[in-house]
Amino acid sequence: MTTPIIAPSILAADFANIQREVEMLNNSEADWIHVDIMDGIFVPNISFGIPVTQAIHEHANKPLDVHLMIEKPENYVQAFKKAGAEIITVHYEACPHLHRNIQQIKDLGCKAGVALNPHTNVQLLEDVIQDIDMVCIMSVNPGFGGQKFIENTYKKVRQLKEIISDAGATTLIEIDGGVNQDNAKDLLDAGADVLVAGSFVFSSEDPINTISKLKTV
Ligand SMILES: O=C(CO)[C@H](O)[C@H](O)COP(=O)(O)O
Numbered sequence: 001m002t003t004p005i006i007a008p009s010i011l012a013a014d015f016a017n018i019q020r021e022v023e024m025l026n027n028s029e030a031d032w033i034h035v036d037i038m039d040g041i042f043v044p045n046i047s048f049g050i051p052v053t054q055a056i057h058e059h060a061n062k063p064l065d066v067h068l069m070i071e072k073p074e075n076y077v078q079a080f081k082k083a084g085a086e087i088i089t090v091h092y093e094a095c096p097h098l099h100r101n102i103q104q105i106k107d108l109g110c111k112a113g114v115a116l117n118p119h120t121n122v123q124l125l126e127d128v129i130q131d132i133d134m135v136c137i138m139s140v141n142p143g144f145g146g147q148k149f150i151e152n153t154y155k156k157v158r159q160l161k162e163i164i165s166d167a168g169a170t171t172l173i174e175i176d177g178g179v180n181q182d183n184a185k186d187l188l189d190a191g192a193d194v195l196v197a198g199s200f201v202f203s204s205e206d207p208i209n210t211i212s213k214l215k216t217v
């Protein structure tokens with residue numbers, strides 16, 4: 001087990017003080033800042049979009065890991081790259097032409113991720129696993145922060161790890177939703193590389209310390 005990449009989700013931050021929240025993350029052991037984009041169509045909630053991502057980027061000294069929970073992501077990836085995204089993740093369920101979407105993201109110079117809803121089998125990524133930098137396994141149904149972690153995630157992580165190693169690929173496994181101190185170690189033992197944590201970090205009394213604890217779990 002190697003040291004995990006920790007990506008706090010800004011969705012759970014205080015939006016009225018976004019600069020202060022980003023500066024807090026700058027001063028923490030967070031590796032990336034996870035930015036959740038929701039369109040109210042692919043998921044039943046709207047978060048924020050390109051100008052807010054740009055504002056986060058202007059204050060951040062860490063890579064932005066942009067999670068697009070939107071339909072037709074191909075219409076927006078260039079704008080998110082321009083707004084500062086380094087990693088762009090699209091949903092398998094939103095992309096009938098997933099291979100093309102992945103190439104588009106990589107051609108822009110970004111790392112490409114693919115997210116899977118809880119019901120989507122990891123085997124569906126076998127034919128693109130060599131092409132992608134990261135798989136984001138959703139451990140809650142996308143659309144809201146603060147939900148309960150789905151236990152079936154461990155099985156998916158183990159299955160995906162095997163697919164990645166059989167392919168000789170270096171794809172990272174990210175876990176998104178309901179991550180906390182109680183499930184982090186088991187997720188890493190199962191093969192996860194990146195832990196996203198929103199409410200667990202931002203609703204804690206000392207977010208910097210909470211991030212450090214996740215980093216060394
Ligand atoms: O993509 C997401 C929701 O769709 C969020 O990244 C995720 O929910 C993280 O928040 P929390 O740690 O509070 O569950």
Ligand SMILES: [Fe+2]
Nearest residue numbers: 034036067176
């Ligand atoms: Fe997310």
